[in-house]
Amino acid sequence: MGFDICSRPRNAATTRAAILEAANARFLAESYDQVGMRDIARDVGVDPALISRYFGSKEELFSSVIENCGDASALMAGDRATFGERVAHDVIYGPRKEFKLRWLLLMLRSIASPKAQDVIQRQSECNFMTPFTQWVGGEDAEIKARLTAGLIMGLTVSRDISGGFNLTPDQCDRLHRRLAATLQDFIDN
Template identity: 65%
Template sequence: MSFAVCSRPRNAAATRGAILDAATKRFTAESYDQVGMRDIAKDVGVDPALISRYFGSKEDLFRQVIDDCGSGQDLMSGDRATFGERIAHDLVYGPRKEGKLAWLLIMMRSSTSPKALEVIQRASREGFYQPFVEWVVGEHAAVRVRLAAGLMMGLSISKDLAHGLELSPEECEMLKDRIAVLLQGFIDG
């Protein structure tokens, strides 16, 4: 007498999501070179070949993790004339964004790896800087985008790391107003 082995149907989307979550945790905690596909597979309870089937190489998985942290495309989803005000308000009053901190940790831990650095640079260029420059347009758009990005990243990261701005309501308004003017100036040229 033989028995058929019944296997539970696999939910591809859920498995793919679990792999991506496990990879994000690994790349946030360890450098690119320290993370192995087998480690991620073990974390999820799947065969390493399944990771390759869903994502391709480790480099491709790493790129997907970076892309999943956010690209900044939402910065460009609005009227260019109100950019400074919108972004300044979010920088001062917006909630803490965990994906942003994960992105920073991943970048810091993995930037010593030539392979990872190439992926990071390509993802930043393709997913953020090039679209932002195209959105800003005009003379010296690339320089203005770098200035705006530096200001936004610096303020955002310092706020998140300090768990707030530690400013009075009046000082928060003053900061918001000044940031708005600076950012709009970078956008307008």
Template identity: 45%
Template sequence: MSGTPAPARTRNAAATRQAILDAAISRFSREGYDGASLREIASDARVDAALVSRCFGSKEELFVEVLNCGPDASELFQGELATFGERVADRLMDDPDTQDGLDQLLIMLRSASSPAAAGPLRRSMRSWFLAPFAAYLGGPEAEVRARLAGDLIMGVAISRAITPDHDLDEAGRASLRKRLAGVIQTAVEP
């Protein structure tokens, strides 16, 4: 036995934090706010529940952080308003990387009935999507137009999660894309 101490275990705070967030995203998307517990999230992340509390505070604060990890919608709000409907229809129909968005939708849907989650959900949706969208749109009734287009986008995203090809052949998908672009464009126009 040598007198040399064993090397200290390396800790990577960023990796641990990300593991907790990944576990929380998974739990909240499967079980909603009320169904997920900090203890289960900690177990999934292979950390102590006290560490989750130290890193994020309360379950509500972790939930808010998870909501803030959603896909960046800001790229939708770049470019000419006149082509907005086409850009969004293309993304909704063709974007191969939909898992992050689907996880966020599931978290919102499965947590929507929770009184504890209602406030954070509302604030998050407003800050990361509706307010920037309304600012991009500008003009009269920008918030109403942003809400209408956002609701249409969310509905199509849910539909695509259920049937990725929309149960249509190539010609049908092309027609759907064209009509969807028109409907979304109409929703955002002043």
């Protein structure tokens, strides 16, 4: 694991990005408690003090890694009236999203650490659940958002882990229709 930043111009943005990339690789390979700032610094070829200068603490560095994992904007893009159809189509027929599986692995690998757990929960709320819940709106917005997110996440992880749903095209079509109706119902009612 090493990132050669010697061939790149040394500037704050490039160095910060290299540190973030190395931290992401480390947190994917090891749990939060196993990752050391010195290890990340060695991977990038910088002094550990530089990581502290850019990110503050290991917890803040981990928070930056988690923050780069994504947000709820893709779910909220598009017409609200076609939400169920769009999302169901992506879940059933969309491509496997490696970055989302890496994000899940990163979180699962570190969730046992109280510090990492706090960061994961904070980032999940700030970057995903709060904006999505606000977008859902209305009575029981929190419940509707949690049901929707849980169903989407569960089916997506199931699909990606097993390599697909192992269903016939007709079964996929029926699953798509039922999922679209269920997701739309979660949002609308």
